[in-house]
Amino acid sequence: MLNTVLAWLKVKVMAAKQADRIRNIGIMAHIDAGKTTVSERILFYSGRTHKISEVHDGQATMDFMDQERERGITISSAVNEISWNDHDIYLIDTPGHVDFTLEVERSLRVLDGVIAVLDAVSGVEPQTETVWYQADRHKVARIGFINKMDRPGADLDRCVAEIEKILGAHPIVLQMPILSDQGLEGVIDLIEQRAIYFDPSDQGSSLRYGEIPEALRAEAQLRRDRMIENLANADDAVANLFLEELPITTDEIHAALRRAVISLKGVPILCGSGLRNVGIQPLMDAIVDYLPAPTQLPPVVGEDLRGKPVTRERSSKDPFSALVFKTQQLEGKKLMFLRIYSGSLNEGDTVANTTQNNSFKIKHIYKLYANRIDTVKSAPAGTLVAILKARPAITGDTLCDPSHPLVLERISAYLPVIAISIEPESSKDKDKLSDALAALTEEDPTLVFEEDTQTGELLLRGMGELHLEVACERLKREFNILVRKGKPSVVCKESVRGEGEGRAEFERESDTDLIYGEVRVSVKALKRGSASICEIALPEGHPYVKQDVLDAVLDGARGAMAYGPNGFEMVDVDVRISYIGSDSKACYHCLGSKIAAAEAVRAAFRNAGSVILEPLMYVDIIAAEDHIGDLISDLSQRGGIVSDLKTADLRSVIHAVVPLRHMFGYTMKLRSLTHGRGSFSMRFKSFDSLDNLDSGQRG
Helix, strand or coil: CHHHHHHHHHHHHHHHHHHHCEEEEEEECCCCCCHHHHHHHHHHHHCCCCCCCCCCCCCCCCCCCHHHHHHCCCCCCEEEEEEECCEEEEEEECCCCHHHHHHHHHHHHHCCEEEEEEECCCECCHHHHHHHHHHHHCCCEEEEEEECCCCCCCCHHHHHHHHHHCCCCCEEECEEEEEECCEEEEEEECCCCEEEEECHHHCCCCEEEECCCHHHHHHHHHHHHHHHHHHHCCCHHHHHHHHCCCCCCHHHHHHHHHHHHHCCCCEEEEECECCCCECHHHHHHHHHHHCCCHHHCCCEEEECCCCCEEEECCCCCCCCEEEEEEEEEECCEEEEEEEEEECCEECCCEEEECCCCEEEECCCEEEEECCEEEEECEECCCCEEEEECCCCCCCCCEEECCCCCCEECCCCCCCCCEEEEEEECCHHHHHHHHHHHHHHHHHCCCCEEEECCCCCCEEEEECCHHHHHHHHHHHHHHHCCCEEECCCEECCEEEECCEEEEEEEEEEECCCCEEEEEEEEEEEECCCCCCCEEEECCCCCCCCCCHHHHHHHHHHHHHHHCECCCCCEECCEEEEEEEEECCCCCCEHHHHHHHHHHHHHHHHHHHHCEEEEEEEEEEEEEECHHHHHHHHHHHHHCCCEEEEEEECCCCEEEEEEEEHHHCCCHHHHHHHHHCCCCEEEEEEEEEECHHHCCCCCCC
């Protein structure tokens, strides 16, 4: 009996130790900051790959889709498992292009830590801000890596200042570069007070530690003092030692940095060059040393089937729970990617999908290595794995132990803002096209397809021109369907300008019966982004109305609320039904009331006045200062509002809000105005009328 208990305790201790040695991390950045290049070095130095694959050669392991390799960008988040310093690290390389923001969103939803990669020349770029604020929303711990320190114009201090000023973070710089006439030779570790050199003869695999060069010792000491001071502002234990002027050991610094990162009070900053193989191994050490294990984070919170809060400890001792954060086809198999939050998943287990209200048996569990999968018998809490896709199941579903049901918060959705009409070049592919689009939209919820009720055209909607272009190319390559595409157009919505009332009466006699209904409604505009409301609000003393009539009135009103007077989806509107009439002779009161309710809502919409809401975009333009005047003038002609302008020696940044419909073809115009030296990015702001923006909304 004693031996059994001891064996059980040993298993529990080993499981806890295993969980402490797990890191779920992602790499996020603005496009072209070098995050995939950094990812490839991490794979190489960990031994996961046997050669360094380069993005510019179209051979990156994490960018395994043909289009990713051809375009040199990340489109789909790839998962890979590596080992480093006796730790299991689950690594996700996320896209940097704004059209694929959902990939970042659903990755951050399941990650515990992130490496934010910044270009040492460009600093904090627009998409850096977007992904940083996404990480803020999900409370994900961060490490900063200033990449491309080998480039002319690289400036560590300016990048750090922008992290503090623009992102509102508390950076703690742990390294400084060693630069010479030969370029970037290595980095100085300010904690250990030593120089680290990376041998170019073996692609930086061999590290040599040495004394800090004489010419850099004074600067290194100043930077170390500043590091301690910044760390003291983020950690009370170091603050006490600092104020009492007591010595602070390296172990105390490492422990304090870990506490600061996990509590989101500080962001350690490292530097190097992914392309030159400098600084990657210390970054990997920082992942293990500072980013949290799943067990160090608060319990995951969900709801039981009655809507009451329920928690799960992030360990294997609690009942199984997991979130489906992605669906994708790999090696000919349709897979669901899972983040296991609690418990463990074993081959042969029966699990419940509480979102879809069904259950199924686990046939296989797969470890993920980018585009390659391996089967395993079980997976513990804290891991990222895949299983065969069960129908119906979609991104954001919760899987759990059937005996301990819960529902986790779903992954935030993004509304498509641009549309194209598509049709197959061959009529025989019409049915095949619908099936292929269903498969694509199942993988990517930001893709939506539907038939235009007015023209009968098939419309494909997405987050941007590149997003739709990639989708059409996938139809060709993966499903062998060639399509003809229409010109891109923006997706519009509609709302009311103010308040209005409507009344409708419907009366019709058949051979034997009278169909009658009378309804009055009032409508008013709601704040942008609100959920539309439709309610019965009969005044006190109103004659009794049967429940079946009330249901019919609501059904008719809600049907009329779907589209506004201009034919666009109606949003941000409050509809109140204030009167429901009757006729004692009417036999079909429900049908008549339903028809009258729909007509009353339409009349109220017309009386309140309609407003078309179009996608407004945050537009961020980076260019030399001497081009700013021309750029602002061009934005004004496009109906844009400049909300901020930041000027600097090497670059200036214009922040503006511009209707998406005026931004088609802007790349060519920007090249012309800046002689090819400007760049821009867009991200969705809201559906609104530009005239409605007040000063508080323009930033």
